[in-house]
Amino acid sequence: MCRASGQTRGVNQLTAEDISALDDPVGQSLRSHHAALALTVGRASAYVPEVATFSAVPSAPDRQDWSDLATLLGPGAFADLFSAPTSPPADWRPVFSMAGVQMIAAPDKFVDREEDADVIELGEADVPDMLRLTKQTRPGPFWGRSHELGRYVGVRVAGQLVAMAGERLHPPGWTEISAVCTAPQQRGRGLSRRLVHDVASTIVARGERPFLHVAVDNTTAIALYRQLGFEVRREVRFHGYHTPAR
Numbered sequence: 554m555c556r557a558s559g560q561t562r563g564v565n566q567l568t569a570e571d572i573s574a575l576d577d578p579v580g581q582s583l584r585s586h587h588a589a590l591a592l593t594v595g596r597a598s599a600y601v602p603e604v605a606t607f608s609a610v611p612s613a614p615d616r617q618d619w620s621d622l623a624t625l626l627g628p629g630a631f632a633d634l635f636s637a638p639t640s641p642p643a644d645w646r647p648v649f650s651m652a653g654v655q656m657i658a659a660p661d662k663f664v665d666r667e668e669d670a671d672v673i674e675l676g677e678a679d680v681p682d683m684l685r686l687t688k689q690t691r692p693g694p695f696w697g698r699s700h701e702l703g704r705y706v707g708v709r710v711a712g713q714l715v716a717m718a719g720e721r722l723h724p725p726g727w728t729e730i731s732a733v734c735t736a737p738q739q740r741g742r743g744l745s746r747r748l749v750h751d752v753a754s755t756i757v758a759r760g761e762r763p764f765l766h767v768a769v770d771n772t773t774a775i776a777l778y779r780q781l782g783f784e785v786r787r788e789v790r791f792h793g794y795h796t797p798a799r
């Protein structure tokens with residue numbers, strides 16, 4: 554076991570500035586750590602296709618910002634606004650709306666980084682297996698280039714990828730844990746707990762704090778995250794739209 558260096562402030566010691574990055578995690582990521590993966594028009598931005606479908610406008614968008622996002626995505630295109638606390642103009646057609654929670658954990662929950670020989674780093678060569686596992690288990694959207702968003706790890710049994718977890722959104726000071734999943738026949742053996750702990754402790758070791766999102770009705774995953782020390786910071790609503798046809 555090695556003790557990771559890094560920030561160890563508790564959840565209750567976070568400043569308003571620290572935590573405000575989580576109010577618009579997509580926009581904050583696209584404007585900072587993920588700028589190289591961003592397409593922008595004016596103040597609107599979106600991830601390049603195949604990395605993620607998430608897009609963002611400023612926190613108080615005007616008509617020009619929505620027009621710029623429509624230009625960026627194209628007519629009749631899917632605009633996944635993730636948990637942005639704003640809604641587009643009336644001519645943007647709603648596609649989905651889903652209740653979720655955003656959870657955060659105090660860094661001191663993850664200062665002890667246990668070396669786990671079963672946990673392997675996943676990369677380009679693992680993409681077909683990652684796509685197969687996420688298609689089977691449906692932890693949330695995962696695309697062919699999503700692994701470029703951060704570090705992904707997994708566990709193989711007899712060569713087969715049976716569990717994985719990784720890093721997705723990356724606003725200043727924070728990294729989101731995502732794509733947490735275990736193949737049905739391997740569940741209940743602690744694989745996700747070990748993988749989420751590995752991802753979170755690596756985030757904390759570089760001086761950042763872990764956060765994540767989960768659907769409100771995913772009580773299994775919420776139980777997993779609570780057991781690891783995550784607490785609900787706020788309720789969110791994930792929402793997506795189609796841009797106007799022309």
Ligand SMILES: CC(C)(COP(=O)(O)OP(=O)(O)OC[C@H]1O[C@@H](n2cnc3c(N)ncnc32)[C@H](O)[C@@H]1OP(=O)(O)O)[C@@H](O)C(=O)NCCC(=O)NCCS
Nearest residue numbers: 692733734735740741742743744745746767774776777780
């Ligand atoms: C949620 C999921 C990732 C858990 O994976 P797992 O490898 O079975 O989880 P673990 O064995 O590491 O369990 C760790 C803890 O999670 C909780 N948990 C796991 N399965 C549970 C279940 N069926 N019911 C209640 N709690 C459960 C428990 O707290 C458990 O600790 P315990 O074994 O000491 O009771 C898995 O069920 C899955 O892939 N679900 C579909 C994809 C998904 O929803 N991902 C989360 C997206 S946010």
